[in-house]
Amino acid sequence: MRRHLSRLRGLLPDLRVLALLGTSGFRAAPLLMTASALLYVVGSVASVTGTLGYRVVIDAAARHDAHHAAVGAALVAALFTVSWVCGIVGAMQNSVLTDKVALLINTRLSRLTATVAGLELLERPDRLADLDQVRDNRRSVAGAPRQFLKGLQTLVRGGGILVLLITVYPPIVIVPLLGAVPALADRRASRLLKQADDDLAQDRRLLADLFRITTTAETAKELRISGVTRDLAARHMALGERVRSRSVSAARRSAAWEAGGWLVYAAGFCGAIVLLVLRAAHGHTSPGQVVMAVSLLRRAQGQVSGATDTAGAMGSAFRTAGRLLTLEDEVAAEHIATPRTAPVPARLVDGIRLQDVTFGYHGSREPVLRGVDLTLPAGATVAVVGENGAGKTTLVKLLTGMYRPTAGRITVDGTDLADIEPARWRERTTAAFQDFSRYQLTARQAVGVGDLPRADDDAAVRSAVRRADADATVERLPNGLDTQLGRYFSDGTELSGGQWQRLALARALMREEPLLTVLDEPTAALDAATESALYARWAQAAREGAGRGAVTVLVSHRFSTVRTADVIVVLEGGRVTEVGGHEELMTAGGPYSQLFTLQARGYLDSGRPAAPAG
């Protein structure tokens, strides 16, 4: 009993997938789906019973019975007309149905990626592979209602064919049943292809990435200067060749299985025809029955190959829908596992604390951050410095709630960040990153999306533009804030890297009362003097917002900017090695002062006037 129960429980996930596929058509367009199902049933019955007309016509003709021959011909004409009309109307309805379900699935997929709390879904290789598969194969799920209808058609036609064949000579029903052989062989063949697809997924992603890098304008300059274009093209070709040969080999093995299965079926089919002809020669079967049976067997063959196509398409839809449900479950589980009901403080009094925080990315052997103890006092500007790969951006991702610490905790005025709903925390957080997005929207929208509820508030957008020192950029645009940006549109205006960055900064400044502002090298495309001036302005704004206790975290490699921060944090190999103000750290003579002196000397040696003096 318990074994049965646990087996049933094991079937539950599959049943959920079936329910999703089976009901998607009815949920997207109930009337259309019902009408299509009716059309398929009526068309299938008409198509199979139409073959009865052959029998009537031929046997009547053999008896020189003109009346019955005419009745048979009328039957054939009427039933096949009904079947064709149903087929044509059904096909038209199908494409509408598929589009409606595609919209439903696309919405579900966008909701999944939009509601996911952190970045793991988009950055973890195994989840990324699942997400890629769902994105790439979502049309198969959208086509599930069509496959369901085709399955219904096969069932009705297959049943009708078996019944009519029994009326001719019962043993020949074995031929349609032999159809299970190619069906099973086809299943095996598609499993081989799927395995190859899974194995090659990462290589294909890399291939697409290499193709993008070598063919898009964004990377063209860098590639030409560094002279790696040919090398990348050669890598692209070698990888492409490897992927091609492995997929061709999988396709060959799969084709061999398919061909084997169909050979078995063909042998049965030919044997049945020989048998029927012999029976007719001995007067056991009428000529009309032979013609009807041959026509039915040919139809049975069509049904078998249709059924295996449907099974293959359903298999792909089943796997894709299964992955979609698993991803949705994982995202939902993240929310349910820890009910995050703690409120976000209206203002910060103590600040943000990291207590013995350790973090490693999924699948990485080494943690990126180790035992980080740090206080970001309320109202302070905190600069984070360190070599490339020291873990600065990772620290920022933890502070903004994109990831949770593997060990240790982050508290906001004593409340564990893990207890706060990420969406609520992000409403009080704003950030600008080095790898900012270039939204191909109007300039107004590209800035306004930084605070959606106020995206249409002209004063708010203009204030953000001013604070990001992006007024000159906007003034130079042909239609000011209403200019369409980007290359996707013929009337779009393309911006320089620095101009895009200024708009990204303005976007980050849309929220006027954040508790945490993160600036992760968002000014790398601007010159040092502009960056310094901008930071000075923001630091001033941060001080003005100190009543709110807002914390500003800036990541920068420019020490002329860093020195202005209240607290400077030095990260080395994922550990905090120094914390303090500029003067304090310079006096200490540790890594910060060495790095600062090195950069200052670089400026002096190059004869630049903007040296960051100690």
Ligand SMILES: Nc1ncnc2c1ncn2[C@@H]1O[C@H](COP(=O)(O)OP(=O)(O)OP(=O)(O)O)[C@@H](O)[C@H]1O
């Ligand atoms: N999504 C990710 N998955 C796995 N490893 C990652 C991921 N992002 C970063 N890393 C690794 O974490 C380490 C720290 O990266 P991080 O981006 O935090 O460094 P950083 O100090 O900001 O560097 P930079 O100054 O170059 O921006 C690096 O070794 C990097 O390879």
